[in-house]
Amino acid sequence: MDSLDLQVLAQARDWFAEGRKVWLVTVIETWGSAPRPPRALLCLRDDGLVVGSVSGGCVEDDLIDRVRHGERVDAASMVTYGVSKEEAARFGLPCGGNLRLVQEPLREVGWIDELLVRTSRHELVARRLDLETQQVTLEPARRGEGFVFDGRTVRAVFGPRWRLLVIGAGQLSRVLAQMALPLDFEVTCCDPREEYHLSWDVPGTRFTKEMPDDVVVAMQLDPHSAVVAVTHDPKLDDLALLEALKSPAFYVGALGSRSNTAKRKERLAMFDLSEAEIGRLHGPVGLDLGGRTPAEIAVSIVAELIAVRNGVALVQKKEGSAVAATLPT
Secondary structure (H helix, E strand, C coil), X not given: CCCHHHHHHHHHHHHHHCCCCEEEEEEEEEECCCCCCCCCEEEEECCCCEEECCCCCHHHHHHHHHXXXXXXXXXXXXXXXXXXXXXXXXXXCHHHCEEEEEEEECCCCHHHHHHHHHHHCCCCEEEEEECCCCCEEEEECCCCCCCEECCCEEEEEECCCEEEXXXXXXXXXXXXXXXXXXXXXXXXXXXXXXXXXXXXXXCCCEEECCCHHHHHHHHCCCCCEEEEECCCCHHHHHHHHHHHHCCCCCEEEECCCHHHHHHHHHHHCCCCCCHHHHHCEEXXXXXXXXXXXXXXXXXXXXXXHHHHHCCCCCCCCCCCCCCCCCCCC
């Protein structure tokens, strides 16, 4: 697992091991148009060096400035930005947005080591910070649990909270898997073809040579699961899609042209799938970005995954945004 939050924690641990003073800063509440959501994490070093983000710019600048001028927070405590319109504008919080953070000094890193080990085993782990006792504890978490702040305790879940099954192990699949990992996806690639198994080389992912439809059934797909079929082989793709479309998976997509997608839907209609279930298929897979290379196609697939996951309409441009210029041919 290569989530950005875990990278922040790993860097905090390494700085602490070098003898530096380190603080973790977590977004716990937002109002209005605050640019970063609750759970966003930043690590701040005593010389002002940071990794991670809680606002995308100006709030980080203020935290850095405070540290460089000698401010040393010695207990986990809350700080609020953007209370007034003037302050919101100063800290880059549009439309009067407000941001409440918890800033805590890092006193020991044993819990970070444990959390990184457990998440590397694809476990979901919740970190609980008690602001009254200043105690940090780790506990098992379940997929679907969100960030919680009840006024006294902060509970954040780490690890792959989403699952992605990629059917087919070609170049596109490798790029897609690499992009999905930092987006909190636990990635499994399935391809029974021996020549593809030998070339799979994406660290942090799981590979299986089982038949794709068997893998779909065994994974017991839930609303935090996605399936993308990219083999171009109906014998591998279609049976897996048949099972996936009957599942609660939030996204099921298949690579192919519009004509091939129409033929695939005709084949799927021969089985025990309803019209609504077949209609769930995202095909051709990905947003229409005009991409042709494996990397460009992977970007379009990841973009669509994010949009569907966030419940956003599948459009490429926001209303009122700039119209792309016509490029010379």
